[in-house]
Amino acid sequence: xxxxxxxxxxxxxxxxxxxxxxxxxxxxxxxxxxxxxxxxxxxxxxxxxxxxxxxxxxxxxxxxxxxxxxxxxxxxxxxxxxxxxxxxxxxxxxxxxxxxxxxxxxxxxxxxxxxxxxxxxxxxxxxxxxxxxxxxxxxxxxxxxxxxxxxxxxxxxxxxxxxxxxxxxxxxxxxxxxxxxxxxxxxxxxxxxxxxxxxxxxxxxxxxxxxxxxxxxxxxxxxxxxxxxxxxxxxxxxxxxxxxxxxxxxxxxxxxxxxxxxxxxxxxxxxxxxxxxxxxxxxxxxxxxxxxxxxxxxxxxxxxxxxxxxxxxxxxxxxxxxxxxxxxxxxxxxxxxxxxxxxxxxxxxxxxxxxxxxxxxxxxxxxxxxxxxxxxxxxxxxxxxxxxxxxxxxxxxxxxxxxxxxxxxxxxxxxxxxxxxxxxxxxxxxxxxxxxxxxxxxxxxxxxxxxxx
Amino acid sequence: xxxxxxxxxxxxxxxxxxxxxxxxxxxxxxxxxxxxxxxxxxxxxxxxxxxxxxxxxxxxxxxxxxxxxxxxxxxxxxxxxxxxxxxxxxxxxxxxxxxxxxxxxxxxxxxxxxxxxxxxxxxxxxxxxxxxxxxxxxxxxxxxxxxxxxxxxxxxxxxxxxxxxxxxxxxxxxxxxxxxxxxxxxxxxxxxxxxxxxxxxxxxxxxxxxxxxxxxxxxxxxxxxxxxxx
Numbered sequence: 001x002x003x004x005x006x007x008x009x010x011x012x013x014x015x016x017x018x019x020x021x022x023x024x025x026x027x028x029x030x031x032x033x034x035x036x037x038x039x040x041x042x043x044x045x046x047x048x049x050x051x052x053x054x055x056x057x058x059x060x061x062x063x064x065x066x067x068x069x070x071x072x073x074x075x076x077x078x079x080x081x082x083x084x085x086x087x088x089x090x091x092x093x094x095x096x097x098x099x100x101x102x103x104x105x106x107x108x109x110x111x112x113x114x115x116x117x118x119x120x121x122x123x124x125x126x127x128x129x130x131x132x133x134x135x136x137x138x139x140x141x142x143x144x145x146x147x148x149x150x151x152x153x154x155x156x157x158x159x160x161x162x163x164x165x166x167x168x169x170x171x172x173x174x175x176x177x178x179x180x181x182x183x184x185x186x187x188x189x190x191x192x193x194x195x196x197x198x199x200x201x202x203x204x205x206x207x208x209x210x211x212x213x214x215x216x217x218x219x220x221x222x223x224x225x226x227x228x229x230x231x232x233x234x235x236x237x238x239x240x241x242x243x244x245x246x247x248x249x250x251x252x253x254x255x256x257x258x259x260x261x262x263x264x265x266x267x268x269x270x271x272x273x274x275x276x277x278x279x280x281x282x283x284x285x286x287x288x289x290x291x292x293x294x295x296x297x298x299x300x301x302x303x304x305x306x307x308x309x310x311x312x313x314x315x316x317x318x319x320x321x322x323x324x325x326x327x328x329x330x331x332x333x334x335x336x337x338x339x340x341x342x343x344x345x346x347x348x349x350x351x352x353x354x355x356x357x358x359x360x361x362x363x364x365x366x367x368x369x370x371x372x373x374x375x376x377x378x379x380x381x382x383x384x385x386x387x388x389x390x391x392x393x394x395x396x397x398x399x400x401x402x403x404x405x406x407x408x409x410x411x412x413x414x415x416x417x418x419x420x421x422x423x424x425x426x427x428x429x430x431x432x433x434x435x436x437x438x439x440x441x442x443x444x445x446x447x448x449x450x451x452x453x
Numbered sequence: 454x455x456x457x458x459x460x461x462x463x464x465x466x467x468x469x470x471x472x473x474x475x476x477x478x479x480x481x482x483x484x485x486x487x488x489x490x491x492x493x494x495x496x497x498x499x500x501x502x503x504x505x506x507x508x509x510x511x512x513x514x515x516x517x518x519x520x521x522x523x524x525x526x527x528x529x530x531x532x533x534x535x536x537x538x539x540x541x542x543x544x545x546x547x548x549x550x551x552x553x554x555x556x557x558x559x560x561x562x563x564x565x566x567x568x569x570x571x572x573x574x575x576x577x578x579x580x581x582x583x584x585x586x587x588x589x590x591x592x593x594x595x596x597x598x599x600x601x602x603x604x605x606x607x608x609x610x611x612x613x614x615x616x617x618x619x620x621x622x623x624x625x626x627x628x629x630x631x632x633x634x635x636x637x638x639x640x641x642x643x644x645x646x647x648x649x650x651x652x653x654x655x656x657x658x659x660x661x662x663x664x665x666x667x668x669x670x671x672x673x674x675x676x677x678x679x680x681x682x683x
Contacts, residue, residue, distance in 0.1 A: 003541045011529040014568070289525040293584070296501045297514040298542040 001307045004299065008281055008311050022276055023319050030268035030323060044100040044143045047093035048081035051107035058110065077153075078146045079103075087129070094133050101143040104129040113158075163236045170236075174229045191229065195222040258331050259420035265327065266320045267412045268381060270345065271352050274316035275373045278356020282308045282443075283369035301447045305357055305440055312353035313346070320345050333419065340425055341418030347432040348414060351407030354439035361446035376406075384409040407435050454499070454592045454624050459508035461494050461648075468494045469648045471508065476624045476641075478591070481615070483639035484628040485674065487683060490645040492628035493522070496596050499626065518590035518623075522597040524581035528570030532561050532580055535569055536587065543588040555583035558613065575606030582613065593617060595627040599634060611638050636670040644674070646683040 012019055058065045082099050084090045090102035105128055106112075112126035130147055132140045172179050176190020189197075202215040285291040285304070295301050324333050324341075333341075356373060363369040384403045391399065403409040414428035454476045461469040469491045476482045484492045498505050501514025526535045536555050540548035556562045559579040569577060578601060585593060595614070599607045615638060617623045629635055635642050636656040644652035644659070652659060656670045663673040663680075 003538055007527065007530065007534075007538050010534065011527065014529045288527055289521055289523045290527065292497070292502050292521060293519060293525040293539075294542070296519060298539075 001299070001303050001310075004294075004304065004307045005311055008307070011281075011284070012315070022273060026269040026272035026319055027323055027326075029272065030265040031327075043078055043080040044146060045082055045098070046079040046143065046147070047084050047090040047099040047102040048076075048105075049084050049087050049090040049102070050105045051087070052105060052109055053107070078150055079143075091131055094131050097133065100133055100140075101147065102129075102131040103147060104131070167233050167236050170229055170232050174226065191222050191226050195219060195226065198222065259422075260416055262324065262327050262331055262333065263412055263415035263419050264385070266324055266345065266415055267348065267408060269323045270316045270320045270348050270411060271377055271381060271408060273319045274312045274349050274352030275356035275359065275377050276370060277315050278308055278312035278353040279360035279363065279369035279373045280356075280366050281311060282357050282360030283363050283366045286363075287365040295447075302440075302444060305361075305443050305447070308357045308360065309350060309353040309436075309440065312356055313349035316349040316352060317345055320349065337418060341415060343429060344411065344414035344418040344425065347429050347436070348407060348411030350436045351411060351432040351439070354436040354443070355407055358439040358443040358446065361443040380406040380408050384412060404431070405435075407432055410435065454626070455511040456495075456499065457509050457511075459495070459498055459505045459510065461491075461498060461503070462506045467648050469498070469505070472645070472648075472650045473508075474643055474650065474653055476592075476626055478624055479618050479622045480641065481618045481625045481627075481639050483635035483642045484626065484645060485630075485632060485635050485642055486645035487678065488630075489647075491648040492645055493596055494648075495645065496594050496626065496628055499592075500594050512592055515588075516591055518585035518588065518593040520582050520585040520593065520595040520598055522600060524569075524577040526569055526577070526580055526584060529568060531566050531568055532556070532572070533565040535580060536583060539584045540587050545588055551587050555587060558586070559583045560609075573606075574601045575603065575610075578602060578606070578610065579613075582610070586617070589621075590623070592624045592626070595625070597628055597630065599629070599631065607634075614638070632671040632674050644677065646678060646681065651681060652677065 058067050081103075082093060084093060087104045090099075090104055093099040094102045109126050109128070112124065115124075128151070130144075132143055169179070171177075172188050172190065174191050176188050176193045178185050179188045198215055198219045202212055202219065205212050205215070282305070285294065294304060299307075321342075324345075327333065355376075359372050359376065360369045363372055380403070383399050384406070386396070386399050410428045410431040413422075413424055414432060416422045417425035417428060455473075456475075457473050458471040459469055459473070460467065460471050472491075472495060474482075484495060486492055494503075497503050499510055499512070500517050500519040501510075502519070527538075530538065533552055533556065536552040537548055540551045545551045556565050559576075559582070561576060561579060561583075564572060564576065569580060572580070578598065582595070582598065585595070593614075598614070599610055602610060611634070614625055614627070618625045627639075639656070641653065641655055642659060643650060652662065654662070659677060660668060660670055660673040663676050
């Protein structure tokens with residue numbers, strides 16, 4: 001086996017163009033795909049017309065002045081605004097296809113906000129206008145959902161502000177103190193102090209004075225009001241944020257997006273190099289007509305397969321490790337977890353190499369082996385990268401089963417676990433070990449048929 | 454070397470039907486017959502490439518030098534690297550000496566470091582044969598060894614093969630489509646048709662067996678097959 005390995009390395013050394021293209025292909029495909037799948041979708045371009053003059057951006061909320069533009073900024077967290085000078089221009093941008101949608105803030109929005117806070121239930125709520133391009137339902141839905149989500153955030157923030165003001169006013173009503181009005185600041189007695197005053201007044205009245213019963217009624221009312229208003233603040237807090245979100249992970253790892261991108265890029269590089277080399281170098285034995293000569297007593301077929309797996313896995317490991325070293329310049333690769341990700345790289349390389357050898361055992365020449373490797377690699381990578389929730393339950397179940405039959409998904413999981421804090425490393429490595437054995441067995445069976453021809 | 458009642462079936466098709474023959478040391482035997490007669494199947498069973506469905510072969514693959522029809526060597530390696538690789542795989546004791554011996558035998562000393570893919574078809578075939586001879590086998594099997602060679606290269610090839618039988622006492626069995634070559638270089642011919650061994654003897658015996666006025670071996674061979682429905 002040693003001499004066959006040396007022979008194959010000599011052949012690779014004498015095919016620098018082929019080897020260069022293979023390595024470059026793996027890296028050039030791996031990097032953008034890895035980062036592409038992990039990058040958040042780009043912000044949709046939305047035409048934005050703000051009809052509110054800069055000086056009129058604020059409205060009064062109780063004693064506070066609130067800047068409405070602060071809430072409008074929330075809209076731009078997920079969209080790329082194209083600022084325009086009129087409502088018509090915003091609509092034209094959508095029609096021309098320059099923007100996916102348009103958001104129009106009417107000039108009287110602060111006045112509407114003012115009215116809404118002063119005359120709740122009577123005045124119309126403040127209204128923004130949103131326009132969509134209807135030529136592509138997918139784009140329309142995307143923009144619609146993005147704008148709605150951000151508007152909900154802005155609404156929530158604004159209602160939080162209103163709640164704070166209302167809670168402050170209730171505090172004054174309860175405990176008393178200064179209260180700012182447009183006409184000036186007044187000192188409010190407050191219910192608690194009012195109750196104290198009333199109790200004092202009642203004590204000073206003669207025991208049979210008929211005013212005592214009337215005062216007692218007012219004191220009782222003050223008690224009820226104090227008790228009720230004591231509950232008001234927590235209730236207002238609950239209204240401001242009625243639902244609390246608690247995030248839990250039930251499957252998959254907890255690694256970072258950047259770490260996952262590195263794992264995906266390395267997995268793609270491993271796949272291309274190992275599958276293509278494993279398939280190609282075994283098919284080369286047949287193309288050179290040397291296979292028959294080798295297996296008629298010089299080398300056992302299983303040893304020949306093991307040699308090809310070792311060769312392809314070593315080369316793929318070297319390329320993927322080099323890629324990780326390159327990526328480490330931009331995204332830190334954790335050296336303290338090196339044994340974990342090196343194990344993932346090694347077993348991933350072995351799994352892909354065994355798959356490549358199985359492909360090589362089915363084909364007669366290098367060209368067919370390469371073509372079959374490409375035809376197989378691209379869909380298994382694509383399927384393994386389909387996130388849950390993007391397809392129906394049955395389709396995702398089928399995708400999971402198919403992905404489990406190939407080394408891409410377990411290699412990605414193992415590398416993600418090794419490079420990031422994600423869990424499931426041992427399971428993924430065991431899965432890869434099982435797949436390597438299975439593909440070697442399939443290759444051995446295919447070679448039996450091959451030798452008989 | 455002896456083959457006893459060797460048969461081979463692929464599913465329902467019988468490629469070889471109980472073929473038996475023996476070849477002595479120093480003897481050159483040609484296996485001839487029309488296309489699909491089973492020549493390559495017989496040689497590949499004798500070489501140990503595949504097992505017979507029934508019957509036995511007296512020699513082990515390790516004792517046999519195998520020269521397939523197409524050069525079974527690596528075009529990206531040099532002549533010497535190919536020979537050295539196979540010498541190591543054959544576990545030849547002194548592989549460097551074996552490589553030198555084969556380079557001398559094939560007359561390719563000057564091309565030892567040339568990549569095989571840059572050599573002519575004839576020279577590649579000489580390296581192919583040299584690989585088959587590396588372990589000094591007692592039996593040499595060649596499948597259509599001259600099919601890709603020009604007349605001059607063919608002449609040199611047969612000189613080499615004849616000298617192996619004559620001087621080293623090797624048993625040589627080769628298949629060929631070229632009936633003239635069989636007549637010229639073989640001591641004995643085996644005629645196969647549809648997997649059946651129809652004739653075993655010298656070319657002169659074949660001519661006599663046909664019993665026709667033709668004294669030409671090729672014409673006698675064609676007439677022999679025709680009379681037996683092939």
